[in-house]
Amino acid sequence: MSKLSSMSQVELEQLHEELLAQYKDFQGRGLKLDMSRGKPGKEVLDHSNALFAAMENYTNETGIDTRNYGNLAGLPEARRLFSEAFLDMPAEQIIVGGNSSLTLMFDTIGRAFVRGVLPGMTPWGKLEKVKFLCPAPGYDRHFMICDYYGIEMIPIPLLEDGPDMDQIESLVAADASIKGIWCVPMYSNPDGVTYSDDVVRRLAAMPTAAEDFRIFWDNAYCVHHLYGANRDHVLNIYKECEKVGTTDRPYLFASTSKVTIAGGGICAMAMSPANLEWAMKNLNVQAIGFDKVNQLRHCRFLPNAEAVEALMERHAEVLRPKFALVLEMLGKELTEWEIARWTNPKGGYFISFYGPEGCAKKIVSLCKEAGVVMTGAGATYPYGKDPQDINIRIAPTLPPAEELATAMELFCLVVKLCAVEKALAK
Numbered sequence: 001m002s003k004l005s006s007m008s009q010v011e012l013e014q015l016h017e018e019l020l021a022q023y024k025d026f027q028g029r030g031l032k033l034d035m036s037r038g039k040p041g042k043e044v045l046d047h048s049n050a051l052f053a054a055m056e057n058y059t060n061e062t063g064i065d066t067r068n069y070g071n072l073a074g075l076p077e078a079r080r081l082f083s084e085a086f087l088d089m090p091a092e093q094i095i096v097g098g099n100s101s102l103t104l105m106f107d108t109i110g111r112a113f114v115r116g117v118l119p120g121m122t123p124w125g126k127l128e129k130v131k132f133l134c135p136a137p138g139y140d141r142h143f144m145i146c147d148y149y150g151i152e153m154i155p156i157p158l159l160e161d162g163p164d165m166d167q168i169e170s171l172v173a174a175d176a177s178i179k180g181i182w183c184v185p186m187y188s189n190p191d192g193v194t195y196s197d198d199v200v201r202r203l204a205a206m207p208t209a210a211e212d213f214r215i216f217w218d219n220a221y222c223v224h225h226l227y228g229a230n231r232d233h234v235l236n237i238y239k240e241c242e243k244v245g246t247t248d249r250p251y252l253f254a255s256t257s258k259v260t261i262a263g264g265g266i267c268a269m270a271m272s273p274a275n276l277e278w279a280m281k282n283l284n285v286q287a288i289g290f291d292k293v294n295q296l297r298h299c300r301f302l303p304n305a306e307a308v309e310a311l312m313e314r315h316a317e318v319l320r321p322k323f324a325l326v327l328e329m330l331g332k333e334l335t336e337w338e339i340a341r342w343t344n345p346k347g348g349y350f351i352s353f354y355g356p357e358g359c360a361k362k363i364v365s366l367c368k369e370a371g372v373v374m375t376g377a378g379a380t381y382p383y384g385k386d387p388q389d390i391n392i393r394i395a396p397t398l399p400p401a402e403e404l405a406t407a408m409e410l411f412c413l414v415v416k417l418c419a420v421e422k423a424l425a426k
């Protein structure tokens with residue numbers, strides 16, 4: 001039972017007045033804080049400043065002059081880096097792209113719409129309807145891509161060990177217009193969920209009515225452990241697909257956006273030989289080659305998996321206190337009230353907050369009016385529709401600790417204010 005449910009109307013009204021006065025005080029402070037996106041903070045970005053050291057030469061290990069056109073699939077050492085440190089896939093099944101894995105995902109769907117997922121397959125654009133399964137809460141930009149292509153989104157509850165597989169299996173078995181699913185298998189955005197072995201195996205093996213069903217395996221946070229050895233592990237989806245003969249099903253993605261620099265990292269996608277051949281044939285029309293100079297300097301800065309691991313530990317040293325601060329404030333301010341719950345992730349970039357039902361939009365809007373911008377409520381659900389209006393994504397990575405503390409102070413106050421207003425309206 002929440003603290004509020006045992007209070008009388010008069011007590012509630014008095015509490016409301018107190019909280020409102022505190023809120024008005026915040027409004028008068030002229031705050032301008034942004035907690036809306038999961039961006040790396042300056043300190044984390046600075047850990048990769050060695051990237052900007054002048055390059056003495058531009059020739060790679062096999063003699064390629066990286067300043068020139070060509071090598072569309074990426075430098076051998078860049079493919080090897082993604083193979084060893086991120087994707088656990090053979091280097092020859094990896095394409096290294098530009099600075100954004102999201103662009104690779106967008107283009108992969110674009111190719112499916114115009115040319116089909118493999119030669120001879122019907123382009124999705126020729127079909128009356130294309131649907132995707134969207135584990136939710138999830139990454140808002142995946143949902144934006146679906147919106148852009150007119151793909152109907154089917155929300156799937158995200159449970160503690162991954163998406164609800166019972167629902168998924170029955171949906172994909174029955175409906176050939178379901179062509180894909182978004183998966184963030186490790187430290188998911190925003191809930192920090194890592195898929196269990198059972199979930200990965202079921203995704204690989206489930207029968208699908210659509211012959212051209214694809215898993216968009218967005219492993220954006222695969223090296224983003226917060227607590228060193230106490231880390232999650234996720235099965236390699238491709239290897240599970242190999243065991244059951246579904247190797248064309250997954251596209252695997254990763255990038256260094258939150259490893260080196262978010263605006264100028266490198267990204268990659270891995271897939272079956274057949275998918276790769278088709279992707280290359282189509283990509284060849286789109287580009288002559290990605291930025292190999294950037295690939296080369298990344299490989300010099302991060303020559304192997306150990307270098308990535310060491311850099312990520314330095315990042316974790318910066319991030320741990322920020323996550324701890326948010327968790328501590330939520331705990332101190334809200335536990336006793338029993339009006340909310342939140343995640344305590346072992347990695348990734350977010351804390352996912354579940355407040356009083358029907359209040360998320362109001363909380364975000366009141367925070368904004370007092371100068372703290374949070375991720376829009378609803379953004380973590382397909383079509384921006386959180387059915388319970390309950391989830392808010394907290395992104396602690398960007399603001400310095402002092403600003404984070406102020407933002408969280410306001411946030412907790414606003415949550416209480418909304419809970420009291422909800423109780424009074426009853």
Ligand SMILES: Cc1ncc(COP(=O)(O)O)c(C=O)c1O
Binds near residue numbers: 038099184254257267
């Ligand atoms: C799940 C997920 N995928 C992809 C991205 C973006 O990746 P990139 O910078 O490689 O485009 C993000 C960024 O927040 C993310 O959270």
